[in-house]
Every structure is written in structure tokens, then in C-alpha cells.
Amino acid sequence: MAQHPQETVIGRITSVFGVKGWLKVYSYTDPVDGILSYRHWTLVHDGKRIAAELDTGRRQGQGIVVKLKGIDDRDLARTYGGAEIRVPLSELPDLPEGEYYWYQLEQLSVYTVEGERLGKVDHLLETGSNDVLIVKADDASIDQRERLIPYLPDDVVREVDLAAGRLVVDWDPEF
CATH class of the missing domain: 2.40.30.60 (RimM)
Structure with missing residues (x-):
């Protein structure tokens, strides 16, 4: 629903x-x-x-x-x-700068640091060690693969721009 x-x-x-x-x-x-x-x-x-x-x-x-x-x-x-x-x-309480609710990340367009579009965040999973972004391909993606990308701010996740609807990751598109 x-x-x-x-x-x-x-x-x-x-x-x-x-x-x-x-x-x-x-x-x-x-x-x-x-x-x-x-x-x-x-x-x-x-x-x-x-x-x-x-x-x-x-x-x-x-x-x-x-x-x-x-x-x-x-x-x-x-x-x-x-x-x-x-x-x-x-x-919901306000979060400190740089922290986000999951619903805010869902549907953001995901790009590599080189500018390649991987798709959109469909949802997130809690794994225990870190959360994981489930990125599903869309019509503008470089391919039609689904990707699981660790949500590790400052390491893998380099930028979250809610206003632009964009998330930038340091991630090899081959994974």
C-alpha cells in the first residue's frame, strides 16, 4: 500500500x-x-x-x-x-544536521562520484552492522541492475541533497 x-x-x-x-x-x-x-x-x-x-x-x-x-x-x-x-x-523529532530518516532517503536518485546514475533508493535494510540502501534501476540508469549499497556516510555515501533529490556514492558500478 x-x-x-x-x-x-x-x-x-x-x-x-x-x-x-x-x-x-x-x-x-x-x-x-x-x-x-x-x-x-x-x-x-x-x-x-x-x-x-x-x-x-x-x-x-x-x-x-x-x-x-x-x-x-x-x-x-x-x-x-x-x-x-x-x-x-x-x-517526528528534528534530527541533527547530516542525519536523515529513512523515508527522506527513499526515492532519491543515486549517482556515483563520477556522475553515473545507478537508479533510485527503493528502501533500506537494517543489517546490524550498518544500514543498506536498496537501489533499483530506472529508465535513466546506466543498466538495469539492482544494487545493495552500504549506508556509510563520509565513506560510501558522499553527499545527500534532499532539495535536489540526489544521493552521491563512492561505489563501483560493477558491484
Whole structure:
């Protein structure tokens, strides 16, 4: 499903937790429990948008569990499994200069330092050691290959120009 231009995905509901309507959440925020600072969520599930309000939540092992207002039993909670959790962009905190949210990097045109166009950033992956840009070819690319480029500012990623919609990488196009 296409993302609304004024919101971003911050996590997803994975399954139920217990019998009183609690839900397990996979958070895309850093730190992981940062998702708990957003009280008003839009859940997107099976093409439907559902307004939800966070009642309470906490770390549970490696993950997060939450209780949403109005969801008080396991059967109702189960219907939300797989839902994306979205918040308005206006609720995201400002980042220091040189840091970016993933949504800001998606769809940027990617060029090598020599000026060769590799395609556009489709999405990013978190690998543990560093994030990875998934760059998909487009009509203006030098070829039709998909590339996985490590997101390493000042090393591989040399320039991010959001206004111009451009990202410059020190990357061999043969990779």
C-alpha cells in the first residue's frame, strides 16, 4: 500500500500477547522503545486505515508490547496482526544536521562520484552492522541492475541533497 506523503511507518503489529488484548510490536524506531513516545497511531491493515491510541506499552524481552485503547481481548487483538503503524511526519523529532530518516532517503536518485546514475533508493535494510540502501534501476540508469549499497556516510555515501533529490556514492558500478 502506498504511504501517505505526510506520514511514515514506525513499526508493525506482529501478534497478540496474553489474553487481555495486548499486542506484540516490531519497532522501526531507534531506540526500539522510541515507538512508545507516539500516542496516536494510524494502523493500516488489509487496505483499511484505523485510528488507534496507545494506552500503555513496555519492553518485553527483545521486543515491545502495547495496549491500545478499546482493545480488551485476545480475539479482537488478533485482528490487528500484521498492521503497519504510522504517524504524521510532523510528530517526528528534528534530527541533527547530516542525519536523515529513512523515508527522506527513499526515492532519491543515486549517482556515483563520477556522475553515473545507478537508479533510485527503493528502501533500506537494517543489517546490524550498518544500514543498506536498496537501489533499483530506472529508465535513466546506466543498466538495469539492482544494487545493495552500504549506508556509510563520509565513506560510501558522499553527499545527500534532499532539495535536489540526489544521493552521491563512492561505489563501483560493477558491484
